[in-house]
Amino acid sequence: MGHDDHETTRKGPWTENEDFQLVFYVHMFGDRRWDFIAKVSGLKRTGKSCRLRWVNYLNPGLKRGKLAPHEERLVLELHFKHGNRWSKIARKLPGRTDNEIKNYWRTFLRKKAQEKKRTTSGSPSLSPSLSQCSSSSSICTSNPTVTSMPMIETKERSFYDTGGVERSFYDHSGATRVSESSEEHEGMNEIWKDLDLLEVDSMKPFFDPYSEIAPSLSWDSCLSTSWTMDGQEEFTKNTFHLTSQQFSSGFID
DNA sequence: AAGCCCGGCAACCGCCGAATG
DNA sequence: ACATTCGGCGGTTGCCGGGCT
Structure with a gap:
């Protein structure tokens, strides 16, 4: 799509840092405008990739573990x-x-x-x-x-x-x-x-293996509200670059 | 102990339709 | 009305870990 992203776009497994970043930006802007999130977050991922990561893994509403x-x-x-x-x-x-x-x-x-x-x-x-x-x-x-x-x-x-x-x-x-x-x-x-x-x-009696393990961090706290914002284009990549350390110390207790 | 195999799962790809300019 | 962009979907691939030989 873009002009310069063909060399810099990352593929493959997501790092913890990328996850943190994505969660943060989804919290900021909601889970709709993936292309925008991809750009503004500084993640070297496509919007599609971001969406997929969120929908299939990071979304706090997901159940974990085997299907009941x-x-x-x-x-x-x-x-x-x-x-x-x-x-x-x-x-x-x-x-x-x-x-x-x-x-x-x-x-x-x-x-x-x-x-x-x-x-x-x-x-x-x-x-x-x-x-x-x-x-x-x-x-x-x-x-x-x-x-x-x-x-x-x-x-x-x-x-x-x-x-x-x-x-x-x-x-x-x-x-x-x-x-x-x-x-x-x-x-x-x-x-x-x-x-x-x-x-x-x-x-057979079982010890509820199906409602298992919440995500290791309390992502839920990030998502209690859905954000929309106009004029987000104002946000530059430099505005919110986070490391997982920054994120966890600053946004998660 | 090492190598192999297999299942589970995350992620990518291509296509399509809706939305937008 | 048309072209372009973007998001969503289904199909597929490839990696990784655990079990087996």
Whole structure:
């Protein structure tokens, strides 16, 4: 985009210092104007990179740790409805990001494919749909028919509003939904079975590993308000350059 | 103990649509 | 009305740490 940034733009993992800086500037200007934040902060990052770092990692509203069983189930349910619309799915899981869900789904498919491979190596009669899936030829990854598959958009609202989740979720015997994309349904039936097992596991008492670890610093304190500001262009890069030490001593107690 | 493998995750890329001048 | 910029999204890659051989 810019003129001079092609040599100086940083890529790769974020340093702690960069994180501090980004948090500070998001606090200052809100989490919308990423290009502006990138420039004014002096971070040698693109606006996109800043946004991604914030959305997927620094945002204090994020949950950490593994998806809880009910979240996992929700992801599967929503993916069934919407396909690879990760951001849409993520909106239904507070504190979870599209990236996280996408990664979860990939991992999930990989696992399923492996299980399938193992279990079907002796009995090839079982549905191959999931293993196909993992080889990216079917419902899951780059197949455009997924995202363009007939979505039941109209049902979406009622699904959540009517509290019909449980029922429709468990009512998956055979082709109970749309008759198209039967391949996917076969796959889903396998998923349902596995989920039942998963459900059993989740009954075990556990020490809430899912609500884990807040970010190491109290980012939340930074974000209690959302800032907007006119004439920010006045801020030069020199105005607010912070080191993590400065930040932690001056802004976090 | 060392090397290898694999899973999880952070981050980048390219595309697209909305917003703005 | 058009061109440009920017943010959001989905797909993909590559690194890192832990487990296994």
